[in-house]
Amino acid sequence: MRRVVIIGGGAIGSAIACFLSCGSPGDEPLAVTVVERDFSYRQASSALSASSIRQQFSTAVNIRMSRYGIDFFRQIGEHLRIGDEVPDIGLVEPGYLYLASAAGADVLRENHALQQAEGVDVALLAPTELQARFPWLSTEGVALGSLGLSGEGWYDGYSVLQAFRRKAAAQGVRYLQASATGLRLEGRTVTGVQLEGGETLDADVVVNAAGAWAAKVADWAGIALPVRGRCRSVFSFSCPERLPGCPLVIDTSGIWLRPEGRQFICGFAPPEDHDADDAPLEVDHAAFESFVWPTLAARVPAFEAVRMTGAWAGYYEMNLFDHNAILGLHPDCANLYFANGFSGHGLQQCPAVGRGLAELIRFGEYRSLDLSALSFARVRENRPLVEKNVI
Incomplete structure (x- = not known):
């Protein structure tokens, strides 16, 4: 019996474990x-994610992974049920709305052509169409919008993680709270994973699903992995005015926002020269006051009256x-598999990655969805x- 050790028990690691442990007869x-290392998942991206899913990517493989992901999430209760225990992740599908300035409109059109070729339900909207559909939205500086009409929305990411984990454990996967060292x-072969305290787990296959700490695991095998943890702040706020039909909006500034119950959440990517590798997980409160709130208020006038919560x-x-x-093996190591570097869209792709890596480990090839790109x-x-x- 081959022994598989997965380093990292977040959504990616648990999805791989779940698919590996549900093999067919024979x-x-x-x-x-x-x-x-931490069963509380206090710093895990799976628990701290804004937990959204979209089809509006610019590469075909990402579109296909997320199309599989939305189908899986819609039926997650059946896929991951354990007897009478049926997981519910609270999936809703109000869509994504990308806004582009004149400078970015051509890229939006290029992406739209690919998305349509891949069967994505998406529409390009002129500023007048945007205002008619979303009267609360200012279209100042907007040349074009791209709206996902189905298959895009958000859910409870921590529930996704726990559903995969519980299903994997029910199928015989052992979860060990320990730090790999x-x-x-x-x-060229990994024969074991060393743990803090001196124990070594014998292994025939090892999977690096260590998230923000994946480069360290790769380095233990002498492999340079270009993945780094980048800190992202998410702010929640209330607004006295409702925004009917509000999707997840990506502004021309790069700021994103979406409803969260009766409130809203938002975030942004800092400039490259202020985006340090492996920075501490500290909220950038100053950015909300100086950049995020003023920019959001210009795009959604009702946000002049927000209160950060x-x-x-x-x-x-x-x-x-x-x-x-x-994803997959590195040529310099015969049995160390990688599932890293998702750059913000790992949680939505964990079903496709879990299935794909399980096939690669079991059969040496992708059989359901080709992830070789x-x-x-x-x-x-x-x-x-x-x-x-x-x-």
Whole structure:
């Protein structure tokens, strides 16, 4: 029986464990252990994510992964039920609305052509159409909008994580609360995962699903992984005025906002020169006052009267090479699999990644959805597959 050790028990690691442990009759039995340093998930991206899903990507593989993801989430109660226990992630689908200035309109059109070719239900809207549909929205400086009409929305990401974890455990996966500290290597093969305290878990297959800390795990095998934790602040606020039909809006400034119950949440990506690697998880309150709120109030006049009600910070596992996931084996290590660098869209893609990596480990190939475009080969060969729609 092959022994699989997964480093990282967040949504990605737990999805891989879940799909590995639900093999069909006749499949090779696997002994799967997930090593997770903190069962409270206090700093896990899965727990701190804004937990949204979209189809409006600029690369076909991301679109296909998220199309699988929305179908999975719509039926998650059946996929991940355990007897009478049926998970509910609170999925809603009000859509995404990308706003583009004149300078960005052509990119929006290019993306739209690809999305339509991939079967995405999306519409391009002129400023007058935007105002008719969303009268609370100012279209000052907006040349074009792209609105997802179905298959886009948000949900409870922590519930997704826990549903995958509980299902994996029910199928025999062992979860071990421990910190991995190194890999035992014999030539190009990993033979074990070393734990804090001196224990070593014997392994025939190891999966790096360590999120923001994935580069450290890769380094234990002498592999350079271009993934770094980038701190992102999320702010919640109330507004006395309702915004009927409000989708998740991505402003021309890069700020995003969406409803959250009777309130709203929003966030932004700081400028590159202020976006340090592996920075502490500290909320940038000053940015809300100086940049976020004034910009939002210009786009949605009702937001002049907002009151901030809370904030938190979480990590994006940013792939600095091309903002896309890195999946599969590295040529320099025969049995170390990677599932890293999702750059903010890992939670929505965890069903597709879980299924894909499980197939790759079991059969040596992708059988349901070809994810080979996201292999390590493109990094080694300097062939970036750039994702333009990173929020």
